[in-house]
Amino acid sequence: MENNNKPFGKIRSILWPIHTYELKKLLPMFIMFFFISFNYTILRDTKDSLIVTAPHSGAETIPFLKVWGVIPCAIIFMVIFAKISNKLSKRALFNVTLIPFLAFFAIFAFALYPIRDLIHPNNLADKLQQMLPQGFMGLIAVFRNWSFSLFYILSELWGSVALSLLFWGFANDIMKVTEAKRFYSILGLGANLALLVSGPAIVLASNISQKLPPHIDAWGVSLNYLMTIVVIAGVIIIGIYNWMHKYVLTDTRFYNPNKDGAKKKEKLKMSLKESFLYLIKSKYLGLLAILVISYGLCINIVEVTWKNQLKLQFTNGNDYNTFMGIFSMSTGLITSFMMLFVGGNVIRKFGWGKTAKITPIILGITGSIFFLFVIFRTKITLLLSLTTSPLFITVILGAIQNIMSKSSKYSLFDPTKEMAYIPLDDESKVKGKAAVDVVAARLGKGGGSILQQILIVNIGTLIVAAPFNLAILVIVVAIWLFSANALKKLFLEKTKEQEETKIVAQEITN
Secondary structure (H helix, E strand, C coil): CHHHHHHHHHHHHHHCCCCHHHHHHHHHHHHHHHHHHHHHHHHHHHHHHHHHCCCCCCCCHHHHHHHHHHHHHHHHHHHHHHHHHCCCCHHHHHHHHHHHHHHHHHHHHHHHHHHHHHHCCHHHHHHHHHHCCHHHHHHHHHHHCHHHHHHHHHHHHHHHHHHHHHHHHHHHHHCCHHHHHHHHHHHHHHHHHHHHHHHHHHHHHHCHHHHCCCCCCHHHHHHHHHHHHHHHHHHHHHHHHHHHHHHCCCCCCCCCCCCCCCCCCCCCCCCHHHHHHHHHHCHHHHHHHHHHHHHHHHHHHHHHHHHHHHHHHCCCHHHHHHHHHHHHHHHHHHHHHHHHHHHHHHHHHHHHHHHHHHHHHHHHHHHHHHHHHHHHHHHHHHHHCCCCCHHHHHHHHHHHHHHHHHHHHHHHHHHHHHHCCCCCCHHHHHHHHHHHHHHHHHHHHHHHHHHHHHHHHHHCCCCCCHHHHHHHHHHHHHHHHHHHHHHHHHHHHHHHHHHHHHHHHHHHHC
16 A cells, blocks of 8 residues: 555656645745736836827837846945845845835836826927937937826836846745755746736736727726726735744744754945945855856847837737737746746756756757748748738747747746755845846846847847847857856756855854
């Protein structure tokens, strides 16, 4: 009887490698990740629809926003975060960082958006457009619709701040490496369940115009509903975080800040200049930053071309947002499968190094296929005698590429990236993570936007620039793979050092 149960026990350990008592720690983290990701999806899709469909704006505004808006604000945020992290406790830092985001999203939907015509400098923007070349239209649109631009910037930062910096920083601080190998893939399921819920929510909000009288601003009503949900979800996130500090982290089974048997070092305070010098001297964090920047560059290079095609296919704002809602839901389905049956098992079976290389390989292959179709789509369509329009096929191929890349990122890249922080000291976890996950992530996407602007100005359209984007993609993926291999060696070394330190500390204690 005992032997007959062994196969079932093995299957259970693969699908659900969690002890019952650990649910008190895992479930709150799971719910937090769900709501942070839920907000991330709503904000990500809403910001694009808001900017693309804004007056005198379009998809060409997005690269300008990322370069001249998101990157500077990410740097400013890092400066402020580095300073207040020296003065506040981790608990207070979490609350103080998250609350301003939620306050702005509520103010935008209920106060700024209804008076957009009064506060947006349309007359001055018209004069600037007459004075400057047509190529500056995107930059002028950033200024013209400044409240929309601010919404876009803070929505972009939400992913880096709430998801990467606050949540994963919290997780890495209270998790052991052994727990991370079992917990992180399951935590990722929360993000994908969020996609399955937020996708239909976006679709319903986008189709609300069919139920409203013609004189009612349907998009404004949709924003009110969506931002109300975002704020409620944010309050739940803060509530769970503080509940865990009171009822979970006081249990030494789940968290023991003095587990190494040594007195914790006093928090080191560094200026911004010292922080950057510290990061520059750290080869480990430098390689980790290269991984994050590489992903941002690659996904941005493909996404800009795809969204350009998407706008041509879906010219109406509601249709655009509806497609993005379906896209998000599809991403959630595929990623949930990856998380449940692939992510954790791959990490446990093949280790950190091989798992970290899967995402760049997938992104490189699918991105190359997408660009090759963009370059040769007319010839391919004629060769295969396809009756479907080449534009629609391009949109679908881009969607498939994005779904595969993002599902790989969520299920494989993110868990391995977060595991890489665990062997680091507290200073590197807090300030190093802020620099890597906030600024490096923005530099990756912003760098992709800069490349797009350069190509468009010097070559022409994004379609003509496709061969150059393909070449850039291949080069960046190669650098990404090389850096992942180098980081693997350092990760194994630091993990071994951490384990040896624990053993020595235990021996001294005993």
